[in-house]
Amino acid sequence: MASNTLHIIGVAHTVVNRDNLICAFTAKVLLFPEVIQPFGWHVIEYSNEGSESHAHEHVVILTRERLQQLTRRSSREDPHHLDVDNQELGQEYQEILVQKLQARARPGDIVCHVWGPNIGVYDAVKNCHHVELSVGYGASPGLPFRIFESSAWMHYHYGKLGDDQDGSNYRWVIPSAFDDRKWIPSDEFEDYALFHGRVTTRKGINILTEIARRMPDLPVHVYGPGDVSPWLQDKPGNLHFKGSLFGDDRVSVVQRARCILTPTTYIEPFGFSGIEAQLCGVPHIGSSFGAFHETIMDGLTGYRCHTLADWVEAIRWSGRLDRKLIARSARERYSREAVGQQYDWALRQLADLSGPGWYGACSRKFEALAKASEPAQRRSRIWIYVPYFGSLPKYFHLYLESLRRNEQFISVIMLTDIDMTDYQLPPNLICVPMNLSALREKISRFLSVMYGASISPGSLIPDPYKLVDFKILYPELFHTVGAQYGANASDYVGWGDVDVIYGRFSDFLSLDSDYDVIGGFHGHLTAVRNCPSFRSIHTRIPDLLKLLTSDQVQLTDEVAYRKPLLDFLDERQAKMFYINRYFCDVVPERFVHLFRSDVHDSGGCFFDAYHPDRDIKEIRCNRDGRLTVLQTDGSSWETIYCHLQKRNMSLNIENPASEFMIRRDGFYTVEI
Incomplete structure (x- = not known):
């Protein structure tokens, strides 16, 4: 079976946080887990302490203290290139990285290289598939499997290799994804042109100077790290070097701009700042080569320029462009969902090399396209049945808030006689009045119909904790209750606890995937497909009636249910979302x-x-x-x-x- 584990390698000299987003490679690592994890991938990130990404696991390479000792930068305003050739930092990072990666990587896993091809890592874990997640500036010939951020950049590299280099079916063009929740349009903007990037000659600062001279009434604001001294002498008065931007300050500056300028003089692989601006509806004006032929739709989302006069007129004409159309177009192309789908099918093609590979019967690309083209329909959800009697945890209101945050994913039907008037219940918690005596009678009738057993209600469930043995009955026992509140055949039904705090389920799981079981054999959360065969797996448990009628708690939900469930899944070649890898089970x-x-x-x-x-x-x-x-x-x-x-x-x-x-x-x- 193909692995679904991705090991992503961070940049040695940065921390994966919002203060370092001027580095496009760090920005890639920060957002990538949110882009790919909803498609069922397990992401392990290897980077320095302080990462703000949402990877399932974060393996620390250098601590904050050690990075501070090794770096040549004295503040966050200092440019990152001071550490690019820092051999002491790079060597120590590499040694720890290889050691920790070797301890975690398994055959068939995918290792994602971000800061160019790491040959030391490639040699250390050769039983994994290795892919360059974003091919950098000087990486040639690179790894066998590569993802380019633009077609222009891919063919630039093919050209460097010469006429005898054939194409490869395992090289893809996928743009970077952006956090479209953060980069949003503003109703108001000001009359300044914006540059946001590294302040270097090859980023086009000389061109910005000429534009400012030609348009003296237009403020040109330059943000980014770098030495500005070469341009201070004879600088036009309307050209302003504003220093670096960090965190959310970047968004407001971009949103308010008349337009963004990217006058790069080298072959640009992609260009992050221009896309961030487009997501805010800001016209993007750039050079007429490299990735800009793909990222700028001339006359719609911005303009591509050849001469100084082109730049001047493009700025003047930018006010005529439809900022709402620009933002909408950028979202269709660069949102997390749109790009995540492309990464998903490419990485699955790569993972398939552990099996039939190129000869496989399933087209991962068209499988993804088919799902995307399906008509909109009600999303599947998880329905959790929780009979509860006794005292609630003192942090129950925190449980409720965590449930509220998963309103699109989970519904809990709580059957209880507890007065809930003091709590603010979320819409996805449904309280059904029921006391323990009524539940005993319901179970007694169920066992009579299902098993032909005549069991007195009074002999069942001597203590509420005994309910753990009855959880495996809940999908069928409460089937009509769930149907009354909207549970249907596309959903999952099961059981759970309230001594939990939920995280964001959408970061880990898509219910549109072809899972048949969520969880498996845990009392705190297990759910199965809402169909008769899955709801009745409990009938496969040997001597179930003895377990249910015993005065002692047998932990049936986690012990006796395990083997019948696994056998059932094996017989049907069914798929389980194995939640053990992702939950935190604090030991009492x-x-x-x-x-x-x-x-x-x-x-x-x-x-x-x-x-x-x-x-x-x-x-x-x-x-x-x-x-x-x-x-x-x-x-x-x-x-x-x-x-x-x-x-x-x-x-x-x-x-x-x-x-x-x-x-x-x-x-x-x-x-x-």
Whole structure:
């Protein structure tokens, strides 16, 4: 089976965060997980401490302290090229990178090279597929598998190789994706022309100077790192060097511009700043060679120029262009979804080389196009049945908020006699009045019909915790209840817990994929296709009635259900989204000894059952609902949800929608 794991290599001399987006390669690493993970890929990022990406796992190469010791830059305003040839930094980064990659990479995984072809990595893990995710400036001949950001750049490299170089079916042209949630149009703009990039001669600063001289009434604002001294003498008064932009400040400056200028003099591989401007509806005026022939639709989204007069007239004519059309066109071509689909089929073609490869029966390209062309329809969703009796966790309002943030993904039907009037319930939580006696009677009738068993309701479920043994019945037991509230045959139905905090499910899973089971055999979340054969898998469990009628808890949902489920999936060649890789199962104090036999003070432990050798510093929930597990060793990973297993914790949060962190002893608001 082809692997779905991607190892993406960060840039040695930067941190993957918003302060370093002037580096197009760092920008690629930052957004790439959000682009590709919704298509079912598992992304492991290898980069320096402080990454703000949403990769499933973050493997730290250099700590903040060590990077600070090695860098030649003294502040974030200093240009990145000061460290490009920093051999001490590069060598140490490379040694740690290779070591950590070798420990994690498995045969058939895909290693994504961003800062050119890393031959040391290529040689170290040869049983993986290697692809250049964005071919850089001097990378020739490069790796066998390459993704170019423009057709112009691909053919430029073919030309460099000479006439005897044949084409390759495993080289693709895919543009970079952009965060179209951030780069949005503004209703107002000002009368200045904008340049945003590295301040160097080959980026066209001399051309900007001539434009400013020819148009003395037009302010020309130049933003970006670099030495401006060569242009200060005899500089036109309307040419302003404004320094570097960071974070969200970049957006407002771009949005307000009359137009953006990209007068690059070399063959531009792509040009990030021009696309960011187009997403904001800002006309893009650029050189008439390189990638600009693909990124600028002349007369629609901007203009391509040959002479100084072209530049001057293009700026004057830019006010006639439809800024809404520019923004709409850019979204159709460069949004995360549009580009993610292209990456998905290209990477699946590459992964198929572990199997039939070029001879495979399935066209990954047309498979993706077919899905994209299907008429819009109601999206599948997960329906979770939760009978609940007793006391709710003290952080239940945080659970509700995390559920609200997944409104497009999950619905919870809670069957309970608890008074919920003190809680603000999200639309995707449905409360169905039911007490424990009524549930016992319902189960008794169900067992009589399904198994021909005559079992007194009073002998069932002596304690609410015994419900864990009955969870495997829920998909069929509550089938009519779910149908009443909208669950249909395209959905998933199952069971779950409320001692969890959900992350962003959409970062990990697309329900339009061909999964048959979500989760598998976990009491905190398992869901199966809403069809009779899947809902009745419980009938395959040997001696199920004995397990259900025993006074002791048998953990049927996680033990007895496992083998019948796996056998059923194997028989049908069905597909399971194996959620173990993505959730954080915090070990309760009473079970610490099962993982760490040498620990005497279990109260001081805070770790995940699937990473028992590493302690958790905190679990951070940001404002958009993403959960990130931060380890004490500096590593981090995004999690689909964390299961707290009724851990005794204090609560220090007033607003459930605020950013908060979960530590060993409680929940705390993050002070911004």
